[in-house]
Amino acid sequence: MSNLEDRPEEVTAGPAVTPGVEIMTPRDVPLGGPRAMRVRRTLPQRQRSLVGAWCFVDHYGPDDVGDTGGMRVAPHPHTGLQTVSWLFTGEVEHRDSAGHHAMVRPGEVNLMTAGRGISHSEVSTSSTTTLHGAQLWVALPDSHRDTAPRFDHHAPAPVTGEGWEARVFLGSLLGDTSPVPTATPLVGAELRLAPGTTLPLSVDPAHEHGVLVDAGVVGVAGTDAKPADLAYVPPGRSTVTLTSYDEPVRLLVLGGPPFGEPIVMWWNFVGRSHEEIVGFRAEWQQQITDAGLVDGRFGVPVGERLPPIPAPPLPNARLKERR
Ligand code: MN
Numbered sequence: 001m002s003n004l005e006d007r008p009e010e011v012t013a014g015p016a017v018t019p020g021v022e023i024m025t026p027r028d029v030p031l032g033g034p035r036a037m038r039v040r041r042t043l044p045q046r047q048r049s050l051v052g053a054w055c056f057v058d059h060y061g062p063d064d065v066g067d068t069g070g071m072r073v074a075p076h077p078h079t080g081l082q083t084v085s086w087l088f089t090g091e092v093e094h095r096d097s098a099g100h101h102a103m104v105r106p107g108e109v110n111l112m113t114a115g116r117g118i119s120h121s122e123v124s125t126s127s128t129t130t131l132h133g134a135q136l137w138v139a140l141p142d143s144h145r146d147t148a149p150r151f152d153h154h155a156p157a158p159v160t161g162e163g164w165e166a167r168v169f170l171g172s173l174l175g176d177t178s179p180v181p182t183a184t185p186l187v188g189a190e191l192r193l194a195p196g197t198t199l200p201l202s203v204d205p206a207h208e209h210g211v212l213v214d215a216g217v218v219g220v221a222g223t224d225a226k227p228a229d230l231a232y233v234p235p236g237r238s239t240v241t242l243t244s245y246d247e248p249v250r251l252l253v254l255g256g257p258p259f260g261e262p263i264v265m266w267w268n269f270v271g272r273s274h275e276e277i278v279g280f281r282a283e284w285q286q287q288i289t290d291a292g293l294v295d296g297r298f299g300v301p302v303g304e305r306l307p308p309i310p311a312p313p314l315p316n317a318r319l320k321e322r323r
Pocket residue numbers: 076078083120268
């Protein structure tokens with residue numbers, strides 16, 4: 001990468017702000033339940049619904065499970081998306097209706113493809129005392145959203161350099177490539193920086209990126225982002241320089257080309273129209289009977305013991321397209 005390409009980002013005097021980098025701050029959302037674990041949601045937002053195909057970013061913890069009761073998300077449906085689970089601390093038990101029973105562990109990605117429909121549950125294990133991680137969704141393009149459900153797991157070997165360590169769980173970054181297939185080009189990686197590190201990250205200029213900061217303040221192409229912020233970097237850069245200051249940094253880099261298809265998102269569904277979402281909701285509600293969850297579009301999670309979560313009522317207004 002030539003210095004010329006990097007030059008616009010190399011303004012380091014003072015709290016420089018590079019035009020184009022946009023700091024998105026989280027909102028606090030209770031996940032529900034008696035003691036309600038809370039998450040910091042940075043996507044979707046009113047002004048931005050997607051970063052590449054990434055359409056949902058929840059960041060949580062570190063939470064003392066003794067205070068929050070941990071994660072106990074009963075069976076619920078998904079369509080038209082993939083869920084990407086990434087933990088920093090703790091352990092979560094996953095069950096889905098495509099027959100997968102798996103553990104989500106720190107440094108290992110679990111990617112669940114809903115395709116035309118799946119249901120799953122997520123419960124933190126009894127040995128978990130601290131929960132800390134991110135729950136991410138990827139919108140499937142029209143060409144892939146009716147596929148059969150599937151599940152992929154990958155434990156990336158760390159890639160290291162001077163003052164940094166990376167785990168690339170989707171796509172390619174820093175010389176490593178994840179074997180997990182994606183329907184649109186995507187990047188997903190955890191990066192840790194030692195204090196005082198400058199890392200010029202070579203990226204695909206066709207991609208836009210979101211840098212989710214977990215710990216420490218980090219300069220993202222010249223704009224500082226603090227923990228829980230999502231720094232949005234528009235397409236057009238071949239280098240995104242990350243800078244740590246006097247504390248260690250941990251962050252996630254999420255990227256991909258602008259999605260380009262309008263989507264309708266409601267509850268746990270990604271569709272293309274109001275009517276489609278109404279139909280998905282009705283099909284899930286039909287699976288919930290006095291005898292428990294019965295088979296249908298979304299199936300029944302394997303070995304499930306928790307009762308399913310009914311869909312909330314639809315809003316009175318028509319659901320709007322996001323782009
Ligand atoms: Mn889910």
